[in-house]
Amino acid sequence: xxxxKPRVALFVTCLVDLFRPTVGFAAVKLLEDAGCVxxxxxxxxxxxxxxxxxxxxxxxxAIARNVIAAFEGYDYVVAPSGSCAxxxxxxxxxxxxxEPEMFQRAQHLGNRTHELISFLVDVLGVTGVAAAYDGxxxxxxxxxxxxxxxxxxxxxxxxxxVEGLSLRELPGAETCCGFGGTFCIKYPDISNRMxxxxxxxxxxxxxxxLLAGDMGCLMNMAGKLSREGHKIAVRHVAEVLAGVTDxxxxxxxxx
Amino acid sequence: MQPTSHAFKANVxxxxxxxxxxxxxxxxxxxxxxxxxxxxxxxxEFEALRDQxxxxxxxxxxxxxxxxETFERNVTQAGGHVHWARTxxxxxxxxxxxxxxxxxxxxxxxxxMISEEIALNDFLEAExxxxxxxxxxxxxxxLRHEAPSHIIAPxxxxxxxxxxxxxxxxxxxxxxxxxxxxxxxxxDEARAVLRRRFLEADVGITGANFLIAETGSTVIVTNEGNxxxxxxxxKIHIVLASLEKVVPTLEDATxxxxxxxxxxxxQEFSTYTTFSTGPRRPGDLDGxxxxxxxxxxNGRSAMLGTEFQDMLRCIxxxxxxxxxxxxxxxxxxxxxxxxxxxxxxxxxxSLIGVEEAGNxxxxxxxxxxxxxxxxxxxxxxxxxxHWRERExxxxxAPAPFRAGLxxxxxxxxxxxxxxxxxxxxxxxxxxxxxxxGHFTRLPLAGGWTGGRDLPAPEGKSFMEQxxxxxxxxx
Amino acid sequence: MDARSQILDSIRKSLKRGPLGESAATVPAxxxxxxxxxxxxGRTRSLDAKGLRDLFVQMAEEVQTTVxxxxxxxxxxxxxxxxxxxHNLPADLTMAPDPALDAYPWVDRPLLHIRRGRAEDRDQxxxxxxxxxxxxxxTLMLTSGNDRPTTLNLMPDTHIVVxxxxxxxxxxxxxxxxxxxxxSGNAMPRTVNFITGPSRTGDIEQRIQLGxxxxxxxxxxxxxxxxxxxx
Numbered sequence: 001x002x003x004x005k006p007r008v009a010l011f012v013t014c015l016v017d018l019f020r021p022t023v024g025f026a027a028v029k030l031l032e033d034a035g036c037v038x039x040x041x042x043x044x045x046x047x048x049x050x051x052x053x054x055x056x057x058x059x060x061x062a063i064a065r066n067v068i069a070a071f072e073g074y075d076y077v078v079a080p081s082g083s084c085a086x087x088x089x090x091x092x093x094x095x096x097x098x099e100p101e102m103f104q105r106a107q108h109l110g111n112r113t114h115e116l117i118s119f120l121v122d123v124l125g126v127t128g129v130a131a132a133y134d135g136x137x138x139x140x141x142x143x144x145x146x147x148x149x150x151x152x153x154x155x156x157x158x159x160x161x162v163e164g165l166s167l168r169e170l171p172g173a174e175t176c177c178g179f180g181g182t183f184c185i186k187y188p189d190i191s192n193r194m195x196x197x198x199x200x201x202x203x204x205x206x207x208x209x210l211l212a213g214d215m216g217c218l219m220n221m222a223g224k225l226s227r228e229g230h231k232i233a234v235r236h237v238a239e240v241l242a243g244v245t246d247x248x249x250x251x252x253x254x255x
Numbered sequence: 256m257q258p259t260s261h262a263f264k265a266n267v268x269x270x271x272x273x274x275x276x277x278x279x280x281x282x283x284x285x286x287x288x289x290x291x292x293x294x295x296x297x298x299x300e301f302e303a304l305r306d307q308x309x310x311x312x313x314x315x316x317x318x319x320x321x322x323x324e325t326f327e328r329n330v331t332q333a334g335g336h337v338h339w340a341r342t343x344x345x346x347x348x349x350x351x352x353x354x355x356x357x358x359x360x361x362x363x364x365x366x367x368m369i370s371e372e373i374a375l376n377d378f379l380e381a382e383x384x385x386x387x388x389x390x391x392x393x394x395x396x397x398l399r400h401e402a403p404s405h406i407i408a409p410x411x412x413x414x415x416x417x418x419x420x421x422x423x424x425x426x427x428x429x430x431x432x433x434x435x436x437x438x439x440x441x442x443d444e445a446r447a448v449l450r451r452r453f454l455e456a457d458v459g460i461t462g463a464n465f466l467i468a469e470t471g472s473t474v475i476v477t478n479e480g481n482x483x484x485x486x487x488x489x490k491i492h493i494v495l496a497s498l499e500k501v502v503p504t505l506e507d508a509t510x511x512x513x514x515x516x517x518x519x520x521x522q523e524f525s526t527y528t529t530f531s532t533g534p535r536r537p538g539d540l541d542g543x544x545x546x547x548x549x550x551x552x553n554g555r556s557a558m559l560g561t562e563f564q565d566m567l568r569c570i571x572x573x574x575x576x577x578x579x580x581x582x583x584x585x586x587x588x589x590x591x592x593x594x595x596x597x598x599x600x601x602x603x604x605s606l607i608g609v610e611e612a613g614n615x616x617x618x619x620x621x622x623x624x625x626x627x628x629x630x631x632x633x634x635x636x637x638x639x640x641h642w643r644e645r646e647x648x649x650x651x652a653p654a655p656f657r658a659g660l661x662x663x664x665x666x667x668x669x670x671x672x673x674x675x676x677x678x679x680x681x682x683x684x685x686x687x688x689x690x691x692g693h694f695t696r697l698p699l700a701g702g703w704t705g706g707r708d709l710p711a712p713e714g715k716s717f718m719e720q721x722x723x724x725x726x727x728x729x
Numbered sequence: 730m731d732a733r734s735q736i737l738d739s740i741r742k743s744l745k746r747g748p749l750g751e752s753a754a755t756v757p758a759x760x761x762x763x764x765x766x767x768x769x770x771g772r773t774r775s776l777d778a779k780g781l782r783d784l785f786v787q788m789a790e791e792v793q794t795t796v797x798x799x800x801x802x803x804x805x806x807x808x809x810x811x812x813x814x815x816h817n818l819p820a821d822l823t824m825a826p827d828p829a830l831d832a833y834p835w836v837d838r839p840l841l842h843i844r845r846g847r848a849e850d851r852d853q854x855x856x857x858x859x860x861x862x863x864x865x866x867x868t869l870m871l872t873s874g875n876d877r878p879t880t881l882n883l884m885p886d887t888h889i890v891v892x893x894x895x896x897x898x899x900x901x902x903x904x905x906x907x908x909x910x911x912x913s914g915n916a917m918p919r920t921v922n923f924i925t926g927p928s929r930t931g932d933i934e935q936r937i938q939l940g941x942x943x944x945x946x947x948x949x950x951x952x953x954x955x956x957x958x959x960x
Contacts, residue, residue, distance in 0.1 A: 012717050014667075018681050019710060021717035040721050043670035045677075051664050053621060054652070055643030059664040066670065143622035176580045180620025186656065187264070187618050188702030193271055193584045194620075195707060223707035226693055252693040252710035279934070286935040300770045307767050318757040320740045321749055325761065333917070339733040391941055392932035410932050418933055438933040446942055453942075454850055469761045470917045480928040480943025483883050487920070498736070503757065504764040509901045513770070523788065523866040524925045527943065532917040538875035540826075540847040542919055552736045559743035 002123060008036040009071050011079035011088070011113070014046040015215035016236075020251065023215065026242035027080045027116050033242075034124045041070040047084040052091065053182055061095050065102070068092070068109050076123070077113040080238050081214050082145020083181075085115040090148050115145050116238060117213060121154035128161030131243030138170040138207035139237070140198070140221065142214035146174060155213060155237050162240060168205045172198070179220040195224040203230055211237040222252040256374055256402050258607055260591030263614035270585040279412050280586055287577040290521025291628070298517065308514050309632045311507045312499075312568040316559060322468040322501045323550065329471025333533030335546035343373035346551050350375065350460065350493060351382055353547055357490050359384060359457035365475060365482035366390035367462030368406055368571060369495050369551055371593045372606070375460075386460075387452045389481040391445050398425050404587030406594065407519055407573045412586050415441065449481070459485035459543065463496035464515070464570065466548070469504040470532055473548060476515060478526040486531060492543035494531075498555045499567040505530075511570060514630035518572040554606045562641045566601050568631040575625035575635060581618055590615055597625035601638045609642060613651050616642035678716045685714030764909075766902040773864050773899030781864040782897050782953065788867025789949065792926030793939060796949045805833040805891055808950045809856065810841055816946070818887060823848055824856040826876040830891060847878035848885055855881040855944075856889045861904040862897045862949075866925055869949070870904050873920035882922050888944040894953045 008031050012024045024040075031038050048063035067088065071077045079085040089110045096102035120126040137159065145151035159167050178184065178194025198221060202210055210225070210232055212218050222234035233250035259266060270276055295301045315322055327337040340346035346369075354362060362384055364370060376386045376397070388397040392410035396403055398421045403409030410418070419435045422444055434440055461482050465474040473494045475482040486492040502508050516522040535542035558567055576582045576596030587595035592612070594602050600615035616639035625635045646652055652660075666673045688694050688711020696704050703709055730738070741747055749757075776784060786796045797808045813820055824830060826845040835843060848855055857877065861870040869890055873879045882888060898904050912918070928943030939945045 014677070017717040018677050019712045021713055021715065021720055024717040024721070040718070042674075042718065042722070044718075045670055045673040046667045048667070050660065051667070053640065053643065054656075054660050055640065055645070055647035056660060056664065057644060057647075059660075059668065062668045063664070066668065143620065143624075147623040147627055174624075176620050176622035176624065178580070178620065180622070182656075182660075183618070183620045185702055187267070188705060189271055190267055190581055190584055190618065191620075191702075192706035194580050197580075197584075219710050220707070222710050223693065223703070226708040226710075227695070227706065248713065249692055252708055254690065254692040282935045286931070298770060298772075300768055303768055311767070314757075314760075317744065318749065319744075320737045321754060321757045323737070323740075325757075339731075339736050341732050341735060345732060389942065390932070391930045395932070408932060408935070411935070413933075415934050438936045438938050441933055442930060442938040442941060446940065449942065450850065469764060472917055472921075478928070479930050479941035480883055481941070483879070483922070484942055487879050487883065498740075503760050505905050506764050506766045506902060509905070510767040512901075520931070522792075522925070524868055524923065526792075526925050526927070526929055528868075528923040528925075530917065530921040530923075532919055534919070536873075536875070536919050539873065539919065540875070540878040541880045542873065542878075550736070552739065556736060556739035556743055559740060560745060561743070 003075055006036045006075045008038050008076045008078050009074040010038055010040045011044060011047070011071065011077055011084060012040060013079055013081045013084045013215065015219070016080060019219065020215060020236065022244065022248040023080050023236040023238055026236070026238040026244050027078070029242040029244065030116065030120060030238060031078060034120055034126050039074070043070045047087040049083060049087050049181055052087065057095065064092050064095055064106065068102070068105050071109055072105065075112065076119065077109065078116050078119045079113070080116040080236060082115045082142045082149055082151050083214055083216065085113055086144040086148035088113040115149050115151050115213065117155045117158060118149060118151045121157055126158065129158055129241045129243070131241055132163040133165040133240050133245060135209045135233070136166045136168055136207045137209040137211050137240070138168045138202060138205045139173060140170055140177060140210065140212040140217060141173045142212055142217045143176050145213050151213060158241050159211070159237065165240070168207050170201060170205055172201045177217045177220050179216040181216060184220065195220050199224045199228060199230070202232065208232060210234045211240060213237050218251050222250070226252045256371065256592065258592040258611050260603060260607070260612040260615055263589060263591060263618065266589040266591055267585050270589045275414055275417070276412050276586050279414050280583060283411060283577065284583060287520060291518060291574060291577070294517040294521040294523065301517070304510060304513055305630050305632050308511050308630055309568060311502060311510060312631060315502055316499065316564060316567055319498065319501070319559065322503055323498060325468040326466050326471055326501050329469070330533065330548055331471070333471050335471065335533045335548060338547060338549045340549055340551045343553055346373050346495065346549050347375060347378045349549050350495070351379070353491060353493055354379070354384060354458050357457055361452060361455045362386045362458045362460060363452055363456040363485045363489065364388050364393070365459070365461035365477065365485040366393050366409070367460065367495055368593060369462055369497055370460065371403060372553065373551070387449070387456070389449050389453065389485055390477070390479060391442065394445060394449060395421060402588065402593070404595065405573060405576060406571050412588065453484045453488050456485070456489040458491045458493060459489040460493045460495060461486050463494050463500050465508045465511070466496055466501040467505055467508055467530070468501055472530045472532040474508060474528065474530050476525045476528050480527050483527055483529055486543060487541060489543060491545040491547065492531070492534070494548045495551065496548065497551045497553065515570055515572050518574040518628065518630040558605055563601065563605055563638055565633050566605065566638060568633055569598055569602070570631060572630055574628040574630065578624045578628050580622065580624070597635045601635055601642070604642050609645055609649070610651065613642070613646050674718060678719045681712045681716040681719070682714060685712040687711070689714070769900045769902055770865060776864070776899065778894065778897070781899055782894060782951065785862050785864035785867055785897050786951070788864065789926070790867070792867060794867065794926050794947045794949060796951055798951045798953055800953055802833055802952050805950050805952060806835050806838040806841065809889055810838045812889065812948055813854065816887070818854055822854050822856050823852040823881060823885065825858065825878060825881055827858050828876065829858045830856065833891065848880035848883070850884065852885045854887045854889065855885040856891065857881050859890050859892050859896060861907060862892050863901055863904055863923070864897055865900045868923050868925040871922045871924065872908070872918040874918060879920045879922065882924065883943050886940065886944055887946040887948065889948045889950065892949050892951045894951070
């Protein structure tokens, strides 16, 4: 049962915090507009994926302990990122399989952790937003959100309610963009090839706007489109849905 | 074959720059993926069959010794022989011994990844035999002295011009002016040439997609029929298979067969699915005089009971390769050994060691597409992560990367220090990148900025702004 | 320790147990003894005999198998002769010595030159029967035997199969059940071929070519009997 005024802790994510606070504020606005009370635990740093995906379980667990402690006691934890929400929702409990108490706490936290858009639609029952956006947008499905959390229709549902926005499906929307966290650092040439293929698909749609739900993907795709000289505005889907696109330049764009 | 997995990064560079390879890989993208999707859409029970496949294999693995013993008993009862090989070398020697027993010269081969794994062809050649691959793709790469680049379509990295070239160079008894530019012409030529070899062969060696414990049968799955000609015409049929190929009953094999072709090529069923039980029966007009099964361990029994056991469910369909964006970019040879793609990334370190093959499980974004299409529901990214854990414990990752990670983790575990560092970085980088909104070059970020711009931070971290707004509101 | 013992030992060590005790061994033993069918796709479930035949033909034709449907066994030799003529093939057949094929009046077509036996390399056309036809995927099931040499299924360019209506089944499981019944006990034929269309390859640039090594033409003469006339 959803409480009448849900207390939501925002997991802002390290990339949003460092690179694009606009997304964090857009998330807060969307949550508050939907009737939530939003708090931002001050001691959050990162969900721990870089360590986890590098095989460093010890550091991952240390980080996870901090996250679990900081985010306990809320009705929900919401992140504007499928991969961070997925990390907490899917993987935290597994880290503590040999520690029954932490396992319980991790599971409890995981069960209440959601990606932003799917939270709005699936949990709060939001069916539309009051925003307007004049443009042709195409949407990339970030892998973790899609495959771990089932984020697929929800952003499309909300985008269709945005006045003036025309949504074009991206062929290969579900194909990985090549970011993969540490992957783009360890294997930059493969990453570069994958994002090049993705950019070609994006350009071929004729869209003037690219949207997605994860900053890593967005920065990766924005960086490639920009390097290739395409004038496509890249934004986090929350910015469009919250109607704050006038407040910040697109990702990688000049102010 | 000598692994080059340790040179993965160099292999990748070569592969990305190879225009012919990239052209060939482009063909792949539209073929297998769309066909599999159509086949799956046509079978409402597909998801349930995947669950069943996993259950059959898990049950079998838990009782692997029992089923192998039962299989052996039934092969023997049908007049066949079972040989057990712990290592690649043992398997090679067993096969050589069988070949020598009939003074074999020509040995035809159905497609067998296990035979690649044990480097059988080179060995047989060194011993004076003539192994001839009969699967068209395998034949082509045998002529080119190459390894297969895909587990079901070995020559997928080639364009037809390359096939024409090697046929002209090899089939020198055929008229020079003959047309060979179309796949039809190339296929007809291979059919004629290989038909001679099928008939000459003293021994035929196939792999096995399944070993049936209940009946002592071996199962091969082909579209060409080459496996059938390989096993029916010569004096001896040798089946080379790894331990985990066994399934309990004919019905169990059938359940998994419903997944195999659909996952591989999108066919409802492969053209030739053949169950073989023992040698020629008294009164038979054809069939091999002897039937031998060589069961190979080579690391499988050691995978049982470990976090890699699930990999033993693999039925070698290639769906994971076909859907992997990394494989699609670099092709199979970059992986440096027999098994490429996601399944290769999990299996190879088990078989040849994580020191040699460590790059493979690292070269993944964990997008999860492989797991989503695996008919046997193998959790491939999870096992790749386990390899990364093993490498981390053994300090195998490159030093600069480990140092960077350690530094980042140091901050991430200390919220106050992290806050300080992040706020500072946001300001500094934000200021530096303010005009353009992105960096085209940044120290330490060469891998990224080599091919793409790096968006600049907005300038003040979210947390700093949030705290400021909270203070104002208060 | 020999290789066999060492491998079995290694398996057991990894599974953290010794050899299965008598009671534990009943689980896998029973699985084999009962050989229960698993999940069977529903696509053939509610089809009657004619429906199964129609589905079989549809699925077979999808994979470039050609089918001639005749009402009467007497029409079989004519159907074979017509097929050969239509494809400009010589009237030279190698036919399985299978007594099931004796039922057809081949003497009605004296221009068909028929040799009974296994296939030789020079043979262009083979004629065999079948054990069953699986409607589920349009697949023929052929079993080897003294009078059913396997080479006829593989070597010639053209393979003609004479199939009876009562041989068409829905799913694979029905065919296995019939085989078990016929073979009484676990004795399998030496070779069971499941054949789904003519031989093919996609090994060159992913473009499908028929007739890679096996037959490039697979033709079925389906003898449907009186109920073929029912709509």
